[in-house]
Amino acid sequence: MARILLGVSGGIAAYKALELVRLASAGGHEVRVVQTPTSRRFVGEASFQALTGAPVLVSEFERDPARGAFPGQRPPTHEPLSHLELVANAEVYLIAPASANTIAKLAAGLADNLLCSCALAATCPVLVAPAMNNHMYEHASTQANLQVLRERGVEVLLENIPNQLSSAERLLTFLELTHLKMNFCLDAGHANMKEGVSTAYTILKGRIRSTHLHDNNGKEDSHLFPFFSEGGTIDWKNTMELLRPGVCFA
Numbered sequence: 271m272a273r274i275l276l277g278v279s280g281g282i283a284a285y286k287a288l289e290l291v292r293l294a295s296a297g298g299h300e301v302r303v304v305q306t307p308t309s310r311r312f313v314g315e316a317s318f319q320a321l322t323g324a325p326v327l328v329s330e331f332e333r334d335p336a337r338g339a340f341p342g343q344r345p346p347t348h349e350p351l352s353h354l355e356l357v358a359n360a361e362v363y364l365i366a367p368a369s370a371n372t373i374a375k376l377a378a379g380l381a382d383n384l385l386c387s388c389a390l391a392a393t394c395p396v397l398v399a400p401a402m403n404n405h406m407y408e409h410a411s412t413q414a415n416l417q418v419l420r421e422r423g424v425e426v427l428l429e430n431i432p433n434q435l436s437s438a439e440r441l442l443t444f445l446e447l448t449h450l451k452m453n454f455c456l457d458a459g460h461a462n463m464k465e466g467v468s469t470a471y472t473i474l475k476g477r478i479r480s481t482h483l484h485d486n487n488g489k490e491d492s493h494l495f496p497f498f499s500e501g502g503t504i505d506w507k508n509t510m511e512l513l514r515p516g517v518c519f520a
């Protein structure tokens with residue numbers, strides 16, 4: 271599965287990051303967490319540490335006992351700089367929740383904490399999930415900062431779409447669909463598959479970077495198939511909702 275670096279900043283939605291980490295770990299992903307100092311007032315590092323099975327870092331000046339390695343990776347023999355090694359090892363850097371303050375810092379290119387330094391040092395895709403009060407979100411400063419980030423290639427995840435899935439589930443699934451290397455099993459025998467394939471393919475092909483799909487016999491298939499309900503059938507409602515422009519973490 272994938273190595274996800276999760277940056278947690280200070281806001282109420284920090285508690286949702288715990289669920290995101292739990293789901294990602296249960297789904298076989300390796301997760302490391304960096305927190306802003308303020309975010310620890312909302313959720314402490316002990317919880318993230320327990321869920322990821324890896325040290326949680328807040329400052330560039332603290333020693334990383336894992337030396338920048340993700341769970342399952344062999345730590346290097348030398349002691350690297352934590353912010354550089356962590357992002358170098360990550361396949362995606364997700365900042366969720368992203369506070370208005372952190373968004374402003376990212377847009378300004380500030381690097382006065384580990385979360386922000388990681389964003390500057392990242393060569394992998396960077397995604398931010400803003401989470402804040404409506405007025406803070408709609409404020410011209412926040413909107414301008416988000417626009418700056420978009421223009422620099424950061425993916426901003428934001429639309430609030432009603433869905434049965436929790437925001438953590440939606441965010442993780444969205445990430446898997448769009449940024450992570452995943453093997454989705456294609457249920458080639460299902461009746462409504464054919465009519466939906468071309469629509470899904472059209473929507474997804476611009477976004478999926480490295481997804482391989484296999485049919486029932488393990489053969490790679492060029493069709494992209496994202497999302498299955500529990501019975502193994504395609505859950506079109508959730509699939510299509512997930513593929514709209516963004517997801518919500520507020």
Ligand SMILES: Cc1cc2nc3c(=O)[nH]c(=O)nc-3n(C[C@H](O)[C@H](O)[C@H](O)COP(=O)(O)O)c2cc1C
Pocket residue numbers: 278279280281282283306307308309368369370371372373401402403406
């Ligand atoms: C109870 C409480 C809840 C807050 N919730 C949010 C929030 O949801 N979103 C946000 O952008 N800021 C929120 N803030 C303000 C941030 O915590 C504050 O701007 C802080 O400086 C963010 O720091 P950071 O971005 O370094 O983590 C909240 C503050 C308090 C006291």
